[in-house]
Amino acid sequence: MECSSSASSNLDALSRTLTKLLHLHHATTSPPPPPPPPPPLQTLSSLLAQSPPSPSSPHESPSSSAIAESLIAELFAIVSAIKASYAELQLAQNPFDPASIHSADLAIVAELRRASDLKYSYLADPDPYPNPNPNPNPNPSPVLSLLREQRNLLRTYEVTSKQLESDLDSLDSRLRALRSDLSDLAHANRALESRLRGQPRSLAGLHLSGLDPTHLLAALRGAVSAVKSFVRLMARRMERAAPPWDLDAAARSAHPAAAAALRHPRHRSFAFVSYVCHRMFSDFHHRDFNLKPLAERRAWDRRRFFREFSHVRSATARQVLDGGLVGSPGFDQFRRAKYASVVGPKMEAALFSSSSAAAAGGSPETEWAVGFAEVAIRVWALHCLFYSFGEEMGPAIFQVRRGSRFSHVYMENVERDHGPVGVGIGGPGGGPATVAFTVVPGFRVGKTIIQCRVYLESCEGERTVVIS
Known part of the structure; x- marks a missing residue:
């Protein structure tokens, strides 16, 4: 019995010892705290931006x-x-x-x-x-x-x-192509103008229903032809006056813009034509020419204007000087008013040595009176035909201010038909050609443009065309 009791007590003591050891092991082997997170990676730009650390050794900074x-x-x-x-x-x-x-x-x-x-x-x-003697070529x-x-x-x-040379070559090629296209278009345009001029529309037998802008162009050419004939008479009269006139000074006086623009003596006629057209076409956009004796024309409709045109289109200067235009109220007042504006008493006295009322409209034998009467008839007929177009066509007359840039759409260079003298469509310095003065006004009827005729000068300014 004693042996059995002794063995049991020994087992209990061993169990208690093992339990203590196990508790001690668990206490000493608890999990360690988690390690700190690694420092974040820095970008190359942030590293380069940092100041270099102070050297801790004599070789660290140079390296x-x-x-x-x-x-x-x-x-x-x-x-x-x-x-x-x-x-x-x-x-x-x-x-x-x-x-x-x-x-x-x-x-x-x-x-x-x-x-x-x-x-x-x-x-x-x-x-x-980091070594003091690193590889010399790392x-x-x-x-x-x-x-x-x-x-x-x-x-x-x-x-x-x-790349720039290639772009320049490309632009040069494009410029050459555009110049070729422009030359072809100009040639085709001249051919079309020649056909149009070679086949003028007849104004005889014209009816209101068949009216189109080409008839206005034909009437305008008749008026301009009469103006040029009168200008030639005026130049001859100036040369024969006593004392003879200085035609260059007369051209500068007739058109101040021509003083520095004219490049050839024969171009004086452009200044005289411009002067006469400016006076004759003044107030053309008014139905009554802004003259009180013609006030009744303000109430005329397009049919009445066309009847007046049909009445005067075949009239002659001799008929006007013989007895006036019967059935055309106000024409005589218009002719006398325009004569006073174009010639005036002072010019008439200088040309004829005395003021002559007969020259204005009384003596049919004077070439001077016949020439101006022809101008008055053609401008009067053109005015009547102009207002024969309906309001829906929006007829308008326009001229170009001095210094405006030349435009092929609205303008025609008067020097084109007068030999090679002139600047053509470009200034002498290669810049854009600009207008010195308008010689003959232009017209617009609907979508049709009748170009005004201009004399060009060389100018660097650029303005716009004004349609009135």
């Missing part, structure tokens, strides 16, 4: 500075190489060159990989050579990188120069 300098120089060389290759890639697009495009693309990819490798190698170990020398950068910049400039 870090040399590595940073080499890194930056290599980065600039890589960027310049990418720019040069990209410029070559753009140049190879036009004209399309597959081989050059492929070569430039490979060069760009290679430089990008080189930049990526440089970045990750630096992030992994910013200072891989990375490309900054001088070599700078040299490569300059070579790449030179490549970029060469590519840009080639």
